[in-house]
Amino acid sequence: MLRRFHSLPGLVAALIVSFMALTGAVLSLKPILERTAAPATPSSSVADLASAVLAALPDTESLVRSASGSITAYSGSSATLIDPTTGAALGPAAQSPLFTFFTELHRSLFLGDGGRIAAGVAAGAMIVLAISGILLLLKRMGGWRQLLTNPRGTLSQRLHVELARLAVAGLLLSALTGLYMTLATFGVLSDGVDGFGFPASGSGGTPAPVASLAALQQVPVRDLRALVLPMPGDPADVFTLTTNTGLGYVDPATGALIDFTPNAPAQTVYEAIYTLHTGQGVWWLAALLGASSLAVPALMLTGTVVWLVRRRSLPRFAGDAGWRKADxxxxxxxxxxxxxxxxxxxxxxxxxxxxxxxxxxxxxxxxxxxxxxxxxxxxxxxxxxxxxxxxxxxxxxxxxxxxxxxxxxxxxxxxxxxxxxxxxxxxxxxxxxxxxxxxxxxxxxxxxxxxxxxxxxxxxxxxxxGEPVGLTHAPALPRTASYQLVSREDFGVEVQAPTVMLRFAVPRPNGWRRLFDAGSFRAGDLAGILPPGDPIPRYYSIASRRSDGLLEICVRQQPGGVCSDYLFGLKPGDSVQAFVRANPDFQPDRSRRPLVLIGAGAGVAPLVGFVRANSRKRPIHLYFGGRDPDSDFLYGTELHHQLRAGRLSSLVTSFSRVLGGRYVQHRLTDDAADLRRLVEDGARFMVCGSLAMGEGVRTALNAILAPMGLDVEKLQASGRYAEDVY
CATH class of the missing domain: 3.40.50.360 (Flavodoxin domain)
Known part of the structure; x- marks a missing residue:
């Protein structure tokens, strides 16, 4: 239901949402460009600035300061750009035709109120998409703690997730503020600008020099929004002063502040919303909003591809009766x-x-x-x-x-x-x-x-x-790819535990096929191998990552095992038909708390992959069990290298076919006190290997944890114990 709620608004509103996002991205350039040309913030007062401007431009009727800090003097139909520090005229102030065009296009599509309503609907659709997308992302990644882990799936799925993680905050901010402004435009919400009355008349005395007016001297230029000068020849007219805190009137003769009305709370909110939506005066916010907006078309494209692929993969049943008519x-x-x-x-x-x-x-x-x-x-x-x-x-x-x-x-x-x-x-x-x-x-x-x-x-x-029901089932074969064997290493023959380490080259789909073909994987995911003539895949834990360019698995030869015998017969250059399946329940979390890995035989393969990926040098303690260190110590050389590199904190081995040999669960019992301390520090356990080994490890850990009032089931319920046993 959540996925449908996310996809339907996106598909229906894709064009209008993308259009609004692109026009918003263009408008985000305006605060950035203004920032590059922004003058230094003057320390002078409004009185000094107005006096200097009137000396140069005596017909000035008003001064307006933009969010970027530029000052414009208006007189009739002319507008002059002013140096805010000296008050000197810098030349005509011209509005950019490009930004004027895109502003109207973004606000109303040149369709008046109907276009403004459409813009509001697009903002609402974006809110639905952003919120449902966040919930889907949390569900897909396994919660907040996994939010920054590498996504899996096809290229389009991974791009969609990556773009969403980068852009969702900016998109949600743009959408919420845009919807607020649309509602304020139509009076559903107040913008707070209707609370000002008519100004009182001035004293009627002879106007004093502007530079001497006390009320204007107390306002620094950085707080100015606008200053409207009194009409020449009207002794009762006053200065209308708008600052970032409110609106007041100044007597031109006495310099007294006749009246001052602070901004209404609704106006303060509206102006904050306006700044958050446009980035005016906050260039880095504008850059963030613009980058988020540019992600929308890509999100729409990848989202559409993901939707189409999902629909294509759904089963189709001829002659479905529908739920209302079905018996x-x-x-x-x-x-x-x-x-x-x-x-x-x-x-x-x-x-x-x-x-x-x-x-x-x-x-x-x-x-x-x-x-x-x-x-x-x-x-x-x-x-x-x-x-x-x-x-x-x-x-x-x-x-x-x-x-x-x-x-x-x-x-x-x-x-x-x-x-x-x-x-x-x-x-x-x-x-x-x-x-x-x-x-x-x-x-x-x-x-x-x-x-x-x-x-x-x-x-x-x-x-x-009361009727014959003949079910002759022919399994649907999964979509596979050809993986060519690059190298193999054999272990354990001398101790009757033949195990082979196989490394396959990962096929790379070309062009548009990359959007549709799955194939991303990481250590702990599963490789499904189809032996010739058998439609049922056998699954093996993966020790490598997709970015390595290799798919690496370890296989223990089973007596009479159809797939293991097939894999043991492979030579470099041979190919297998295989596919990859995500295994999210068997992945390390993203915390820095201790991680205890326990594996025996070929089960150590994904655990080695976790160690390889430990670039943050999280405390990882590995327990490995085999038969003989000279015969089946899988990854022995690499594990000692990882110890020296700091990716592995400790390595404990146990071998059962040597003098005094013991199993891996016995080594756990030896280290009971250390393991209890790790549990107190929040350690997580991950176990991979045979079903019998898994049972032995559970029994040993239950005995170790009992003095703490814990057991494996309780750790498992809190997400601190995971196993992949077979």
Missing amino acids: TVILVGSEGNTTWSFAATLQSALRENGHAVHVAPMNSLRPSYPRARHVLVLAATYGNGSAPASARQFLARLERFDAGSADVAVLGFGDRKFRNFCAYAERVAAALQAAGVPSLLPISTIDRQSAQAFAQWGRQLGTAL
């Missing part, structure tokens, strides 16, 4: 879009049986479905038991859901090797039961996208529906 509703929770292909197979089978089927994300759960008899929920589990992207709002929406006469079946998708296999689907099933929704089938689960298990579930569904 069967399929709701999908997916992170990487693979679950959608199962939904397409299910929809096709049910349509062949004559059902009217509607398919939608779980986030789109409606309060009710008028004709639905069955709701089928296909829910994947993301990361550590979390909801996938298209299902994060489902449980909140369920509180307002009325199933009517419909029943429900939940099918979970996951990987059984992970601790929280189908945990989110189980939460969904429990919540539906708690809400009193009748169950069509008990919850079932699919391990690693098994087509056979899906077909079996289809037979169970058919029995419940």
